[in-house]
Amino acid sequence: MARAFTPKMLTANDLFDGDVIYMTASGEWSRHLSDVAIFEEEAAANAALSEANQQHDRLIGPYLVDARYSADGTPEATHFREEFRSRGPSNYPHGKQTEA
Amino acid sequence: MYVYDEFDEKFVRERVRQFRGQVEKRIDGSLTEDEFKPLRLMNGLYLQLHAYMLRVAIPYGTLDSRQMRQLALIADKWDKGYGHFTTRQNIQYNWPKLKDVPDILDALADVSMHAIQTSGNCIRNVTADHFAGAAADEIEDPRPTAELLRQWSTDHPEFQFLPRKFKIAISGAPNDRAVTKAHDIGVRMVSNDAGEPGYEIIVGGGLGRTPMVGKVIREFLPKAELLPYLEAILQVYNLRGRRDNKYKARIKILVHEAGLEEIKSAVEVAYERIKPEFQRPSDELVARIAQFFEPPQFNNVQTTAFEQEIDKNPALRSFVETNVAEHRNPAYGIVTISLKPVGGTPGDATSEQMRVVADLAEQYGHDELRISHEQNIVLPHVRKADIPAIYQALKEVGLATANIGLISDIIACPGMDYCALATARSIPIAQEISTRFSELKLEHEIGEMKIKISGCINACGHHHVGHIGILGLDKAGVENYQITLGGDATETMALGERAGPGFAADELIPALERLINAYLEIREGSEETFLQSYRRLGSNPFVAALYPEAERNAA
Numbered sequence: 344m345a346r347a348f349t350p351k352m353l354t355a356n357d358l359f360d361g362d363v364i365y366m367t368a369s370g371e372w373s374r375h376l377s378d379v380a381i382f383e384e385e386a387a388a389n390a391a392l393s394e395a396n397q398q399h400d401r402l403i404g405p406y407l408v409d410a411r412y413s414a415d416g417t418p419e420a421t422h423f424r425e426e427f428r429s430r431g432p433s434n435y436p437h438g439k440q441t442e443a
Numbered sequence: 444m445y446v447y448d449e450f451d452e453k454f455v456r457e458r459v460r461q462f463r464g465q466v467e468k469r470i471d472g473s474l475t476e477d478e479f480k481p482l483r484l485m486n487g488l489y490l491q492l493h494a495y496m497l498r499v500a501i502p503y504g505t506l507d508s509r510q511m512r513q514l515a516l517i518a519d520k521w522d523k524g525y526g527h528f529t530t531r532q533n534i535q536y537n538w539p540k541l542k543d544v545p546d547i548l549d550a551l552a553d554v555s556m557h558a559i560q561t562s563g564n565c566i567r568n569v570t571a572d573h574f575a576g577a578a579a580d581e582i583e584d585p586r587p588t589a590e591l592l593r594q595w596s597t598d599h600p601e602f603q604f605l606p607r608k609f610k611i612a613i614s615g616a617p618n619d620r621a622v623t624k625a626h627d628i629g630v631r632m633v634s635n636d637a638g639e640p641g642y643e644i645i646v647g648g649g650l651g652r653t654p655m656v657g658k659v660i661r662e663f664l665p666k667a668e669l670l671p672y673l674e675a676i677l678q679v680y681n682l683r684g685r686r687d688n689k690y691k692a693r694i695k696i697l698v699h700e701a702g703l704e705e706i707k708s709a710v711e712v713a714y715e716r717i718k719p720e721f722q723r724p725s726d727e728l729v730a731r732i733a734q735f736f737e738p739p740q741f742n743n744v745q746t747t748a749f750e751q752e753i754d755k756n757p758a759l760r761s762f763v764e765t766n767v768a769e770h771r772n773p774a775y776g777i778v779t780i781s782l783k784p785v786g787g788t789p790g791d792a793t794s795e796q797m798r799v800v801a802d803l804a805e806q807y808g809h810d811e812l813r814i815s816h817e818q819n820i821v822l823p824h825v826r827k828a829d830i831p832a833i834y835q836a837l838k839e840v841g842l843a844t845a846n847i848g849l850i851s852d853i854i855a856c857p858g859m860d861y862c863a864l865a866t867a868r869s870i871p872i873a874q875e876i877s878t879r880f881s882e883l884k885l886e887h888e889i890g891e892m893k894i895k896i897s898g899c900i901n902a903c904g905h906h907h908v909g910h911i912g913i914l915g916l917d918k919a920g921v922e923n924y925q926i927t928l929g930g931d932a933t934e935t936m937a938l939g940e941r942a943g944p945g946f947a948a949d950e951l952i953p954a955l956e957r958l959i960n961a962y963l964e965i966r967e968g969s970e971e972t973f974l975q976s977y978r979r980l981g982s983n984p985f986v987a988a989l990y991p992e993a994e995r996n997a998a
Binding site: 361403 | 469470471472475476490491492493494495523537538540541542788859860861868870871874917920921922
């Protein structure tokens with residue numbers, strides 16, 4: 344039996360510096376998890392992924408991954424790996440956590 | 444130090460030129476990622492979690508002050524002012540921009556360095572004993588052989604698309620500091636009954652998801668036969684190694700599935716076939732390589748002043764006792780510079796630290812530096828008389844931690860702080876262990892202790908061969924850490940045994956504390972190391988310390 348669809352976000356890495364990027368509701372790419380669009384429908388999520396797969400000239404490795412809205416309505420990752428991706432490494436103040 | 448000849452120089456420059464064109468085509472969109480990925484990997488460029496990562500080869504872990512300064516310059520100019528030294532004696536930059544990478548590679552070529560074959564299914568950077576040419580116990584410096592292997596394996600047309608990556612390590616001493624038994628091929632310098640120098644060849648070792656201790660495939664190989672014999676092993680592997688399953692593609696699986704005897708005879712058949720036509724390196728080439736590894740002109744001076752300095756300064760004494768190893772020349776010492784400060788990231792050095800170390804090598808160390816697989820920097824040849832001055836200079840830049848071989852001298856892979864393959868973080872665990880045991884002031888009391896941490900089953904952090912190994916996993920969406928006990932990375936190699944269920948991150952440090960306290964109680968005197976206690980007593984008392992609940996429940 345196919346697993347039930349759970350809400351997803353679309354993320355990738357930027358071609359030029361490898362930074363983590365997120366697809367927003369308007370189909371743009373943002374560097375911040377807070378801007379990400381969460382797909383409640385599987386078909387819409389897959390369509391966005393196919394579209395991203397064509398964007399060779401600006402991003403690498405797009406994929407869909409579980410996400411949800413937190414209590415205050417901002418998007419958040421459900422898995423710790425995505426949480427780390429949204430921040431940066433824990434041993435130095437490098438990456439997104441310093442650029443906010 | 445090996446000096447590039449015209450061929451090496453042209454080859455490296457040409458590769459940079461090619462890669463520059465490939466990067467341009469990727470940026471302007473004429474190459475897709477699928478097309479570009481194999482090209483970037485051939486040049487050491489990975490994509491990690493937050494950014495690209497460039498892995499630069501430090502052949503057999505040897506470099507000079509000029510090269511170290513260039514690594515510092517690259518860190519400042521194109522990265523975030525630091526570099527990460529790895530268990531394969533390489534350096535990794537964690538934040539390069541794609542467009543800058545060709546410039547970085549050109550800067551490396553300026554000092555005879557490159558990032559070729561630091562990735563991909565080819566023969567990777569050959570690693571060696573980091574005390575090579577200096578150690579008191581050495582039979583022969585393994586680096587001329589390592590350089591010969593580098594030349595043979597670089598761009599070898601037959602071995603660019605092996606079933607999987609292939610790692611070779613070489614040691615010239617009976618005490619194995621190069622982990623030769625956990626490599627696809629391990630080469631150990633030995634002599635036969637007639638006293639002639641040669642090699643013992645070990646095959647099929649490796650860590651990762653299926654850890655195996657390497658097996659001796661040739662007890663004695665005459666020196667001149669090394670390249671044709673290794674070529675024979677690689678041919679057999681290239682033809683018979685599995686390509687249907689990435690996880691079963693390393694030579695260790697082939698040796699395990701076919702059996703050592705069968706592989707041995709297949710190699711002998713290939714070797715006999717290759718032998719007559721194989722173009723052995725000319726005597727001139729061998730001599731040319733050897734001259735670059737001639738020992739430096741040692742300058743013996745009285746060490747009386749040194750002994751007096753040590754008596755006056757307990758911190759210096761502690762540094763000397765822990766971080767200085769025996770040199771073949773009694774007036775000299777081998778200084779290991781710890782890249783494991785309390786609470787720091789194992790293997791990281793700032794550009795300033797790299798420059799200080801380069802200056803020290805130039806001023807006091809015959810201009811030689813080594814990177815160890817244990818992620819430290821080595822000054823292989825320093826006069827004992829100069830050690831107080833070296834210690835002082837290291838102290839000023841936070842590099843005088845006296846902990847080599849102790850509990851905080853931890854190997855840790857980058858883990859999920861950087862690596863896209865990781866299943867959990869490694870670095871924060873290493874930081875917590877070193878911070879905690881420093882607070883307890885137990886480090887010297889505990890004595891020799893190798894903790895090795897990997898953030899996934901690929902085992903870049905060598906956890907299987909740690910006295911205490913820690914493996915970070917994703918257990919139902921939470922970081923979880925499994926402990927193995929009794930591993931050994933040396934000539935008496937053993938794979939650690941899994942102690943039991945894993946620990947959540949916040950349970951791990953208390954569990955290790957219980958484990959260490961149990962060891963301190965049950966050891967036979969302070970001379971018995973953790974590993975010796977483990978071998979004497981077996982796992983039971985240690986497992987009981989890790990899992991007191993289970994113990995109570997069973998009672």
